[in-house]
Amino acid sequence: MKNSIKAAVFGVCIGDALGVPVEFKKREDLKKVPVTDYLEYMSWNQPKGTWSDDSSLTLCLADVLTKGYDLEKIGLSFVKWVKYGHWTAHGKLFDIGGTTRHSIARLIKGESANFSGNIFEEDNGNGSLMRILPLAFYLKDEENIGKLYQTVKEVSSITHGHFRSVFACFIYIVFAIELIKGKSKIEAYSYMQRTVLEYAVNQEFNPKEVELFERILKNNISNYPEDEIKSSGYVLHSLEASLWCFLNSESYSEAVLKAVNLGEDTDTTGAITGGIAGIYNGFENIPAEWISELVRKDDIENLCIRLENKLLH
Secondary structure (H helix, E strand, C coil), rough: CCCHHHHHHHHHHHHHHHHHHCCCCHHCCCCHCCCCCCHHHHHHHCCCCCCCHHHHHHHHHHHHHCCCHHHHHHHHHHHHHHHCCCCCCCCCCCCCCHHEEEEHHHHHCCCCCCCCCCHHHHHHHHCHHCCCCCCHHHCCCCCCCHHHHHHHHHHHHHEECCCCHHHHHHHHHHHHHHHCCCHHHHHHHHHHHHHHHHHHHCCCCCCHHHCHHHHHHCCCCCCCCCCCCCCCHHHHHHHHHHHHHHCCCCHHHHHHHHCCCCCCCHHHHHHHHHHHHHHCHHHHCCCCCHHHHCCCCCHHHHHHHHHHHEEEC
């Protein structure tokens, strides 16, 4: 358990930083010249080891959780990120998704975090899934699955309030909690499938929506061939791709490099994969040079220690 918060948070940030320079690149181009290490400049003109909005919002959430769960404070930390560059790599943000931008604009105008998120079907980018992981540590001992779902829903819905985004976050958090508890990949995956499907049936969630997740929930996503795995910014694609990369890898570095080299939304696929791969493989198995070259690594480490002190003692 010790260091699993650090493994998760560094896992997200490093996966993100590996993907930033090649965001939007096509898979076939990355097949020719794959990413094997941090690159610099390129897509966003950032120095090596720079992470983006995925990590910033993950760090904002983790930071608030060091003082306890408070939805409005999480919303305000996102506002500070947009307005003042709070938890950015270099003091200002360079990447923000449309749905996230619109939702935070509502928060800036004074809307409550309970009602700020976009709720339409077209608002199902991966912007809440990419930042939700710290919640797994806060919820790891929650035995009431309804309460767990409700908390995930609240935090997702600060920006992404449509069922599909919330449900993707729920699947990811339930899976991550089992990994935190030390389960094997297969145990964690089948537990997540059973728990999530049972809850969806009991709650009478829209079957058409739940059916969209069939490849994850009723089959084993890791068995699909790579050319059937998409890596766009759509939340369902991101969840499938991240689970696929994680389940088909033997190490942290293999998982995140697989994720980044799928192309398109490389930083986010890297971040979502990196979080669970970090938890599973442990902090000590994340390559030391990637840790040492990560921008603001000391600040991130201090934050992880504060979160560990709050949640693990």
